[in-house]
Amino acid sequence: TADDLISIWFTATPDLHSDFPAAAARRIGIADVPLLCAQELDVAGAMPRVVRLLAHVETDLPKNRVAHVYLGAAAALRKDIAQ
Template sequence: MIRGVRGAITVSADQPEEVLQETRRLVLEIARENKIEPDHVASVIISTTTDISSAFPAKAVRTIDEWNFVPVMCTHEMDVPGSMPLCIRVMMHVNTELSQKEIHHVYLNEATKLRPDLTAKSQVSST
């Protein structure tokens, strides 16, 4: 069965090195938390807030060992007033036997504020 695994992270500035580093960190943490191998991934969609334009976050995924064949696409989030700035979001479509409630969605840095309900679940399950 294919499940969606979500995650988000913020960067302190729209700098190419930081965008790529933090995207990589997020993807690897999602994979680690959910025991995801690249061959299990059908596709990855990465969105950024419109204040991030210095680098394609998909490039970070393509540089991870064995992830170079995973289809990855970037897009921008809707520009909603008051939304969290400098945020990178990931939706990973994964072949898994896990149920929806067993999936660990990962929120890092300031993005923990987006889904405190899921962040608390992840912190409880990883301790």
């Protein structure tokens, strides 16, 4: 839940430059959590239009029960752990 969030780090590919991902998070109600935005490296051939987030959360789950979610075409980025 939102109460379990400690902080979120967003990165976006260089072709995304119209808004900050953290601003979108604030608009959906994530208001009392530190948010940080950064730009991905501009690597030739990299997948365009990708926003990544790393959420630090409080959980009692063991590491092997944490699910890493990759939406849409982003699942190709990590076929080894994508759901």
